[in-house]
Amino acid sequence: MPGITPDLSHLSVVGIFAHPDDEGFGCGGTLALLAARGARLTLVCATNGDVGQISDPSLATPETLAQVRQEELRQAAAVTGVQDLRFLNYRDSGMVGSRHNQHLASLHQASPARVVGRLAGILREVRPQVVLTHDSTGGYGHPDHLAVYRHVTSAVALASDAAAYPEQAPAGLTPWIVPLLYYVCFPRTQFRRMWHEMLTLGITPPFASKDAESLGCPDDEVTTTLNVRGFVDTKIASLNCHRTQLDPNGPFARFSPELMREIMSTEYFALARRDGASGEADLLAGLW
Numbered sequence: 001m002p003g004i005t006p007d008l009s010h011l012s013v014v015g016i017f018a019h020p021d022d023e024g025f026g027c028g029g030t031l032a033l034l035a036a037r038g039a040r041l042t043l044v045c046a047t048n049g050d051v052g053q054i055s056d057p058s059l060a061t062p063e064t065l066a067q068v069r070q071e072e073l074r075q076a077a078a079v080t081g082v083q084d085l086r087f088l089n090y091r092d093s094g095m096v097g098s099r100h101n102q103h104l105a106s107l108h109q110a111s112p113a114r115v116v117g118r119l120a121g122i123l124r125e126v127r128p129q130v131v132l133t134h135d136s137t138g139g140y141g142h143p144d145h146l147a148v149y150r151h152v153t154s155a156v157a158l159a160s161d162a163a164a165y166p167e168q169a170p171a172g173l174t175p176w177i178v179p180l181l182y183y184v185c186f187p188r189t190q191f192r193r194m195w196h197e198m199l200t201l202g203i204t205p206p207f208a209s210k211d212a213e214s215l216g217c218p219d220d221e222v223t224t225t226l227n228v229r230g231f232v233d234t235k236i237a238s239l240n241c242h243r244t245q246l247d248p249n250g251p252f253a254r255f256s257p258e259l260m261r262e263i264m265s266t267e268y269f270a271l272a273r274r275d276g277a278s279g280e281a282d283l284l285a286g287l288w
């Protein structure tokens, strides 16, 4: 209910995303809100964004970008209030069909069983009540987003299975049921709106799609909409830590600050799993 500010110091939340900065646009306000109310936040970043853009050559080279982006994420996470930041250290797989898909260190080439096992181990260690990750569309279909969606979904299921990963038990990583799994969504109407705004401004939308109709998720898949207006300054400050990704000539740079604030003030989720035994209702829906 709006106006109620519950103490969430009993709550552990794990966000698992593909690249440094994926946490920000989709759920940075929600993470800041959770942190402000005392929740313990763990953020897991699967790749180091090795093949992302470099907005300013004085910031990084292709060789140093992974390291620089890790440091950017450390700063962004501190701004948001994340206490526990972990890197899985896979290599960014690049967009569909890129040569980076073939790199042996890439997430794309990693053994799914191995990645799922690592994630299940983290869930068993941290024992969160809430997990947040990419949705089945990956927003705009990035292979690493889709891989993380699949691997996290499997890891949440297997973390509770006593027969899975028995080798983790000696380290104290015993089965854990994650009560609530949310996918971070970008509803199609939001993409349509951004697409329209870009065309109006004479910008070519930066998505590998001819229109907005294959981007984001169908609106009716969104179960939970959060107004994070009160945390949008923190969200923007955190996003601004990802300096190598802030292209002053990029498509979003020409949106007015007012429009960007408005777009970033609402975050969308699909509640994918509510464990019958221990799950609360839609926890995020009750936060504002």
Ligand SMILES: [Zn+2]
Binding pocket: 018, 019, 022, 142, 145
């Ligand atoms: Zn990403």
